[in-house]
Every structure is written in structure tokens, then in C-alpha cells.
Amino acid sequence: MSRAAHEELADLRSEVLRVSANLIESIPRAAQILLDQDLEGAEYQILADDEFDMRTMVLEERCIALMALHAPVASELRHAVTIMKMSADLERSADLVVNICKVSRRIHGHELDAKLRGLIARMGQQAQSLFKHSFEAYADLNLPVAKAVDDMDLFLDYLHKQFIQAIFESHSAGHIDLPIAVQMAITARFFERIGDHAVNCAHFVQFLITGHLPPAGDHRRGGRGGSDLTPIGGIPLPVTEAR
Amino acid sequence: MITVVVAIVALLLGAALGFRRAKLDAPTVSATPEPSIESKADVDSMPEVRAALDSLSVGVVVASASGNIIFRNTPSKGLTGEVHSDVLVDEAVDVHLRGALDGQIRRQVLDLFGPPRKVVAVSATPLSTGGAIAMIEDITERSLVDAVRTDFVANISHELKTPVGAIAVLAEALSDEDDLDVIHRLSGKMVDEAVRVGRTIDDLLELSRIELGGEAVKDAVSVSMVIAEAVDRARSLSERRAIDIQSIEASDRMKVLGDRRQLVSALGNLVENAVKYSERGSKVEVSAHTDGTWVRFTVRDYGMGIPTRDIDRIFERFYRVDRARSRETGGTGLGLAIVRHVATNHGGEVSVSSVEGEGSTFVLKVPAAPGLVMTSMSEAG
Numbered sequence: 331m332s333r334a335a336h337e338e339l340a341d342l343r344s345e346v347l348r349v350s351a352n353l354i355e356s357i358p359r360a361a362q363i364l365l366d367q368d369l370e371g372a373e374y375q376i377l378a379d380d381e382f383d384m385r386t387m388v389l390e391e392r393c394i395a396l397m398a399l400h401a402p403v404a405s406e407l408r409h410a411v412t413i414m415k416m417s418a419d420l421e422r423s424a425d426l427v428v429n430i431c432k433v434s435r436r437i438h439g440h441e442l443d444a445k446l447r448g449l450i451a452r453m454g455q456q457a458q459s460l461f462k463h464s465f466e467a468y469a470d471l472n473l474p475v476a477k478a479v480d481d482m483d484l485f486l487d488y489l490h491k492q493f494i495q496a497i498f499e500s501h502s503a504g505h506i507d508l509p510i511a512v513q514m515a516i517t518a519r520f521f522e523r524i525g526d527h528a529v530n531c532a533h534f535v536q537f538l539i540t541g542h543l544p545p546a547g548d549h550r551r552g553g554r555g556g557s558d559l560t561p562i563g564g565i566p567l568p569v570t571e572a573r
Numbered sequence: 574m575i576t577v578v579v580a581i582v583a584l585l586l587g588a589a590l591g592f593r594r595a596k597l598d599a600p601t602v603s604a605t606p607e608p609s610i611e612s613k614a615d616v617d618s619m620p621e622v623r624a625a626l627d628s629l630s631v632g633v634v635v636a637s638a639s640g641n642i643i644f645r646n647t648p649s650k651g652l653t654g655e656v657h658s659d660v661l662v663d664e665a666v667d668v669h670l671r672g673a674l675d676g677q678i679r680r681q682v683l684d685l686f687g688p689p690r691k692v693v694a695v696s697a698t699p700l701s702t703g704g705a706i707a708m709i710e711d712i713t714e715r716s717l718v719d720a721v722r723t724d725f726v727a728n729i730s731h732e733l734k735t736p737v738g739a740i741a742v743l744a745e746a747l748s749d750e751d752d753l754d755v756i757h758r759l760s761g762k763m764v765d766e767a768v769r770v771g772r773t774i775d776d777l778l779e780l781s782r783i784e785l786g787g788e789a790v791k792d793a794v795s796v797s798m799v800i801a802e803a804v805d806r807a808r809s810l811s812e813r814r815a816i817d818i819q820s821i822e823a824s825d826r827m828k829v830l831g832d833r834r835q836l837v838s839a840l841g842n843l844v845e846n847a848v849k850y851s852e853r854g855s856k857v858e859v860s861a862h863t864d865g866t867w868v869r870f871t872v873r874d875y876g877m878g879i880p881t882r883d884i885d886r887i888f889e890r891f892y893r894v895d896r897a898r899s900r901e902t903g904g905t906g907l908g909l910a911i912v913r914h915v916a917t918n919h920g921g922e923v924s925v926s927s928v929e930g931e932g933s934t935f936v937l938k939v940p941a942a943p944g945l946v947m948t949s950m951s952e953a954g
Binding site: 347348350351352354355356358359362365366443444445446447448449451452455462465466469 | 686
């Protein structure tokens, strides 16, 4: 690849890190907006999403242009693919953050139990932590950190289950109405999905470093790594049928 | 100070304009070992200037007229202590440097959620030699102090004016009243409010007494006695709310160095708080541990917990997590401020961890009395 292409790739890396940093910042903020039912903050986050979408879209276009014009190979090709994949996950996660902010509008004026509030704050922290680790794994090309994200996601799933349980309890005790309970349930889902996107990002960081993509869904059964990794070679397609 | 910085940097820039290899938008992530600033040669030629800029508490970033970063002092890297927050600061610096190169003076305050929460001011100014300078300043502390000051004035007037206002209204109603029953009820309420405002003033006086300090009393005080007296203070309240206070018996030999009255007041406040914010019928645990140098009193409750956003501020005077409930729980809003002052007076500290809905744990750390080991040895002998 030419010098200009190397600079472009470095530039893309810097931009993807900046976009990630913005997302990492917004996850616990959204949880706080929900807890405070801060309508102004929610409005701000919702409006900020347009710029975020734009930036991720430009990132993808630039990756495509890079691949088309400069024909990168090996680690540089993987890098371009990783950035493209990560921007899609970042874009979806930012939408989920916006969804959480929208929930704060819908439940406005309704009190939540302390237990639900505590779990919302915890899920926000955990979802942020997942993305923070994916971010660090990518910034430092740190394989152990990238792999740790899978285990961290298990804890987020556990919090998700606890949260659903707490919603049932709160509803049957008559503390929250059914519409609020439904809103809470989808909120729990939003956080859990953000975690899944962080896991996807971490998987592509692993792909960037090793050239292998961990098999989809495998980490939930604890059978990560080892023999059933799909070798990719120089071909940048995450083929999983070899399993 | 800022003008001085600009002057120094302008000087530096004059010498350094030849070096413009690092591009403004090159990856400047702090996660990379060394950001790509290739101005080593020019800065090394003036080590004093570099050292002077590095010793500032503000971050300084300089761009040449062609949009290349030619200097970045040490404080400008890793200012927030959190990698992703640093990237956000870097992004703002880039944006404003570009603005300054177009001749605008820019300033922005970034409120970074963290954690840890940081407030960072980024400003950029064009330089007379062409080029631009950006300054990064951590104003977290300052913005917190501002918030404390504004809230304190609002809160103290609320805490003092509400009961006094109530007494005035009640007295007015009383003066036109003939019905004995009503007179009885109104005067009862007046007494309640008077007691309330009296308690607030008592606490304020106690707080300023502790604050002023005076001659610090340094007695060896028995830990088990402090716990017993503190639990005793909360006894009537806990019985009314059917809350079980479980105090773990501390060894008689465990002693702390300090003022008995202040320590009992501090721990008593923590226990009372724990009881107040617990659900009816739950429990509160009080215990003490020592490592030889410090004694840690731990008060744990399983109540409503403290929202994350308030947790840094609960030790401020009159700070209320939920103002609507403050009259119901009947505190003065000064309890935790007293605890913090007692801890500071003793050279220790008080800390809290809490999750909403799961409860809170307060830890009061004070120095252990010397000769702990000796006492136990003499008793053994």
C-alpha cells in the first residue's frame, strides 16, 4: 500500500477511536438520564445521534474506498474490515442509547423502585465497561483484553435476568403499572444488546490481531478458542461453515 | 498566567516553524506509546522552555500555521486519567485548533461522564506569528466548589426558613383562635417546629465547634464503648421502626486515639442514618476492625441506598438526596458533615459505598491507640 493509504488507515483508526470514545461516554450518561428523567439531556442525546450516524457512515465509505483504491492485503485488509464492522456496531449501539433516552420520556413522572434504579445504573456501568475494554483492546491491539469481553458479557446477561425478575416483583407489588413495566423490560434489552455489540467489536479486534474470528455464539457455551476456530487465511470472509 | 503561556509559546513557535511534519489529524490516542509529535529537535534546543511548559498545570498544544501539531506539553497527555475521556479531549483540541487557525478565539467546557467524572475546559487562540495554541484545563474541582457554594446558600435558607416560617404562620392562626382544641393542636405543632429549628442550630454549633477544633483531645478510647454508646443513641429510633441493630463485639483491648465525645457523635450519626434509611424490620450491622495503625468502624444497612450521582456530595452540609423526604426522616442535614469533620480532625477519613436498592456501607477510619500490642502482652503476662 502507498504512503497515502497508510496515512488514510491511521486516520481511520483515529476516527474510529474517537467515535467509540463518544459512545463510551454516552452509555452511562443515558442510564443517568433515564434515572433522573432528564428530558433536556434526552433531547440532546437524541439530536446528537444524527452526527454520530453521519460519522459512522463516512467511516464505512472511506473503508470501502480504501479497499477499492489501494487493495490492501493481510493485516491491513483485516484492519479495514475491522473498522467497517466496528462502525456498524457503534452505529447500532448509539441508536440503542437513543432508545434508552426515549424511554425516559415515556416513563416521565413515574417513580421507580430503588432496586430497579440500582440495576439500571449497574447495567449502564457494565455495558460501558464492555465497550471500554473493546476500545482498549483495539487501541493497544491487546488480545487478552479482547477475549475478556466475552466473560464480561456473561455478567451483563446475568444483570439482565435479575432486572427482568425485579420488574416482575415491582409490578406484582403494585409499584409500577404495566406500561412502565414493559418500558423497563425493553430498556433492559437495550443494555443487553449494547453489550452484544461490544462483544462483536471485540471479536473483530481478535480477528484483526490473529486472523481468526471466534465462532458466533460460541462463548455462551464456554467453548471459546482452541480447535474449532475457523481459519481465515488471506481471505477476509468470516466463514463459519467449517465447524 | 495564560498570557505568559501564549508569549512563551509564541517564542518557541518562532524557533520551531521549520518543523511541521506531524499532521494535526494524525492519531493522537494516548493509548499509543508516544503521540506522533516530531518536534523533539526544536524543543530540545530550549530545554528550559520545555521544562517550564511541562511544569504548568494546564495542557498546552501548539499548531503551526499549516495545521501541524508542533508542540504538546506533558500535562496535555492523559489529563483525565481515563483513555476514552482523553480521546474526547483530544478531539475537542483538534476542532478548536482548526477554528483558531481560521482566526477565531474558541472555548468549550467538556462535561465528561467518566467515571471518574471530569469537567475540562478547552480553549484555543490564534497566535500573532500564525499558528494557534490550545489550552486544556481540568476544572472539575472548581466547578464542584461552585456547586457546593450555590447549593449551601439555597439549602441553609430552606432548612432555617421553613420551620421559622411555619412558626410565624401557626402563631398568626393562634392569635385569632378561640377553640381550645385547635389552640392545643396548633401550639403542639409550634413546639415541634421550634424543636426542629433548635436541633438544626445545635448541630450547626456543634459542627463549627468541631471545625474550629481547638486543642485536639487524644485519649485512648475503647472501641467497644464507642460502639455501645453510638448504638444506644439510635436505640429509641430503631425500636420504633423495628430495626435490629447487630453490633459485633469488639475486643476490649481495641482502642482508638481521639476525642470520645466526638467519636460517639460521629458513629452515632452513622448508625442513626442507617436506621432512618432502612426498611421497617430490616437490620443494621455495626462492627470495628483494626490493622494495628487504623481502626475501621463499619456501619452497614440494607436500605434504599444512595443514587450514584449524589454519592460524592452527601457529606456536604445540608445536602439532601431527596428533599421531599427530609422532613419525614427528621434529620437536620448536618449529620454526615459532622462525621466527616470528626474523621478529618482525627486524621482519618470516612468513605461510603452504595448501590440503590441494596443498601449502603459507611466506613469511618480513625487512628488506633499506640501500644495495642503492648497492652495485650502485659495482659498476657
